[in-house]
């Protein structure tokens with residue numbers, strides 16, 4: 001990591017009182033100053049001419065660490081992971097034109113998964129911008145950044161006058177963190193970065209974080225009554241529970257009232273996998289017992305979750321047909337436009353609402369007897385529809401590789417990142433999560449292959465002491481394979497477990513299920529990933545059977561430094577059960593499509 005750290009002393013001209021009146025500073029220096037105001041320790045960037053002034057200001061006049069992956073997407077996902085793990089906005093910097101277009105995907109991820117991110121984009125000088133003239137381009141590498149990112153950001157600013165910079169920077173940091181978190185883009189023309197201005201022209205005012213919305217007493221009372229009288233309650237916990245730090249309040253509620261908890265992908269770990277009340281992942285790739293519980297519930301309480309198609313299936317009105325449905329969310333728009341019809345909408349952040357609810361509820365003994373028959377019914381479904389691995393070939397099963405890794409790292413602080421595909425779902429099914437000791441980083445709303453490796457990089461930089469595991473499919477790995485170079489260069493102790501089925505397998509399965517045809521685009525002849533890792537200077541091993549995996553995976557995970565474990569898994573293993581389109585949650589498919 002040392003290589004990327006700018007270690008020159010922090011001699012910002014603007015902070016010296018004597019220099020204040022006299023020495024003007026540049027727009028780029030103003031940006032570095034605002035990083036300091038917001039206690040930014042790391043910026044993730046890929047360089048280019050139009051952000052060179054800011055890079056110079058950071059490198060030569062601050063102690064901020066610059067992390068420079070191998071392309072903008074890599075920098076973006078690393079910044080997202082850093083933000084998730086520190087709770088503070090990640091900072092991404094990219095150059096104009098191709099730098100911006102490469103960054104669009106991680107910006108979209110930040111938007112859909114509510115991750116605070118401040119993105120500084122270089123831009124050609126204001127005199128070179130095409131403005132409203134009907135030509136494609138005036139400046140070299142000019143692109144309409146603001147128009148490109150507007151629908152996937154909380155706000156996007158084009159700064160035309162350097163004197164506006166400090167205030168816009170403060171607003172960006174405020175907006176990224178306030179309410180439902182997300183990305184903010186600041187587009188910075190070259191001449192604005194280079195303009196000089198008086199250092200003392202800006203007196204920062206501390207933006208006041210507006211109070212969190214507070215649930216109405218009446219709504220909470222109604223919900224408390226429903227909880228006290230329900231016989232078959234289920235909680236569906238989403239990313240909002242994790243983001244609000246409401247996992248403690250959620251666990252108290254579930255344990256005191258004996259309420260089982262199903263989770264969305266971003267909500268995983270809100271209830272520990274080891275708890276008998278955890279139903280794990282629900283929805284299209286959840287378990288049949290979690291989905292049966294939701295479907296048969298008489299009270300469904302959805303907290304901090306969008307209830308989108310991946311959680312409910314394609315028939316939202318029939319998600320929980322026998323239940324009263326209550327929903328707690330920070331985002332009023334989500335409540336007003338809920339996909340699933342609601343009986344009660346509570347506009348509040350998860351922690352505040354659950355705290356207030358706790359005060360209202362009477363205190364029964366742990367594991368309320370009222371729900372005992374319901375928990376027993378769920379347990380019988382759990383036994384009837386296990387997420388077991390079928391031993392039908394000698395080949396290593398992906399589920400086994402994941403379970404072996406899970407056991408090998410018990411007792412440690414674990415951060416797991418994944419790509420997108422079957423492996424992204426096998427991980428929650430076979431690896432135990434328990435937020436914040438064992439947490440999952442994955443691209444949920446945007447579902448982006450290639451999130452895996454760079455997210456692991458940001459995670460290891462943000463939490464150097466944690467064990468970072470990256471479970472990645474062969475397809476996802478190749479989206480940002482170049483980031484092996486960043487891992488090797490920064491000597492990041494990341495363990496990469498490649499679940500190689502020689503296919504873009506989840507899409508191939510989808511094609512077979514729906515069109516009964518052989519999906520040739522899904523078949524991939526892969527390189528030897530272990531040799532590729534070695535070429536980057538990363539230790540690697542290959543396993544192809546369960547017996548070899550049981551020895552080699554724990555041994556490889558014990559090594560210090562980066563390791564790539566190439567698991568050649570059974571290419572015929574499918575993601576089952578799965579909820580198909582047009583089916584309700586009680587009716588998952590268990591049938592192979594081969």
Ligand SMILES: Cc1ncc(C[n+]2csc(CCOP(=O)(O)OP(=O)(O)O)c2C)c(N)n1
Pocket residue numbers: 419420421422423424447448449450472473474475476477479499501503504505506507
């Ligand atoms: C950037 C991007 N392009 C395309 C897709 C569509 N897609 C989703 S999963 C997938 C295949 C993933 O393959 P792999 O990483 O090998 O995972 P597997 O399903 O084999 O576990 C594809 C093509 C996507 N999610 N992201």
